[in-house]
Amino acid sequence: MIGVIVWIVMDFIQGRRIESIFMSQLTERLGRQAMEDRLRFDRYVKAYQQSIRLFVIQGNFSDYIDSRKWFPGDLIKIKHYNNTPPWFPVRIMLRTLPHPRYALLMDSQGKVREAYRRWNNALPPSLLQPARLLIDKSNEQSYMTTIDGSPFLIASASYLGPRGKHAALMLATPIDDEFLNDAIGVSTQRDIVALITPGENPRVITSSSLMEAPSGASLDALQKKYLVTGKGFFDYGSSDLVIKFISLISLAKADELTRSLISREREERAISAFVLILTFAVVMYWVTQRIQRLTGRISHFSQHTLGVRRRKFRKGTNSLSLRNAFSI
Numbered sequence: 001m002i003g004v005i006v007w008i009v010m011d012f013i014q015g016r017r018i019e020s021i022f023m024s025q026l027t028e029r030l031g032r033q034a035m036e037d038r039l040r041f042d043r044y045v046k047a048y049q050q051s052i053r054l055f056v057i058q059g060n061f062s063d064y065i066d067s068r069k070w071f072p073g074d075l076i077k078i079k080h081y082n083n084t085p086p087w088f089p090v091r092i093m094l095r096t097l098p099h100p101r102y103a104l105l106m107d108s109q110g111k112v113r114e115a116y117r118r119w120n121n122a123l124p125p126s127l128l129q130p131a132r133l134l135i136d137k138s139n140e141q142s143y144m145t146t147i148d149g150s151p152f153l154i155a156s157a158s159y160l161g162p163r164g165k166h167a168a169l170m171l172a173t174p175i176d177d178e179f180l181n182d183a184i185g186v187s188t189q190r191d192i193v194a195l196i197t198p199g200e201n202p203r204v205i206t207s208s209s210l211m212e213a214p215s216g217a218s219l220d221a222l223q224k225k226y227l228v229t230g231k232g233f234f235d236y237g238s239s240d241l242v243i244k245f246i247s248l249i250s251l252a253k254a255d256e257l258t259r260s261l262i263s264r265e266r267e268e269r270a271i272s273a274f275v276l277i278l279t280f281a282v283v284m285y286w287v288t289q290r291i292q293r294l295t296g297r298i299s300h301f302s303q304h305t306l307g308v309r310r311r312k313f314r315k316g317t318n319s320l321s322l323r324n325a326f327s328i
Helices: 002-057 059-067 132-137 177-184 251-304 318-326
Strands: 079-081 102-106 112-117 143-147 150-160 166-174 192-196 204-207 226-234 243-250
Touching: 002 059, 002 150, 002 166, 002 177, 002 226, 002 243, 002 251, 059 150, 132 143, 132 150, 177 192, 177 204, 226 251, 243 251
Parallel strands: 079 112
Antiparallel strands: 102 112, 102 166, 143 150, 150 166, 192 204, 192 243, 226 243
16 A cells, blocks of 8 residues: 555656656757757858859859840840749759749849749749849848748849949849748758747748748747747848747647656556565565464474463464463
């Protein structure tokens, strides 16, 4: 009975303690993972700044610009590419660089002459007619901003050829789930990573799993279903878009992991309690048998050596019988 009671009390105390330690370690792990993801995201964003410089200095770009005949008074009809345009780097170089979703080739007046889109969806109107402020702020740097209501990463660079030809190139990519997964890496074992807006009522900009954390979802609503850790600001250069990094793990998944760990600990404690109870039972049985044999020898000595007639004792413990035998 004492063994069972101790096991129940220890199960309650250690179960609470294990749950607290496990959640603390899980939160710490998510915080470290969020920091690593933030560094990967930072490197990926900076890679666009490096890419735009490589785009404008490679031979395909300079040869193409030098062969164009653009004049300020031209009636501009934007030429669209769905496949790799001739002014892109060669494929071998392109594989080592982030592949932009959109690329805009502009003349010296900042007017778009040619546009590349990786898919067949339409370009945002604000990109087809970029403002001078957007071109200046993104000049040779990664610039995060909002374009027609959607977050974008913009990088641009100017080109001045040997013949006085002037042009500019702008790379633009929406900051969505594809961008985020390319930045941090896709893994089935990875917890959900989300970018959220700062402020009093933060909302999800995008996440690595839009099925679980869709764009526009409130952080307060997510905290009812997920453990949220790793909050950190990300503000790059002159960007006017400030975002925060968070990592999410399902509370149901965390509870399942906790219950699994507690269940294994409970089984181990049950085995330990059973072994201890069995050990004490064997020891008590052995002690009782020794007492019974000693009582029998004393009784036999009293009858045959001292001639004392054997008394009938009431049923009781062996210690009582032994004490009565010594009192004869």
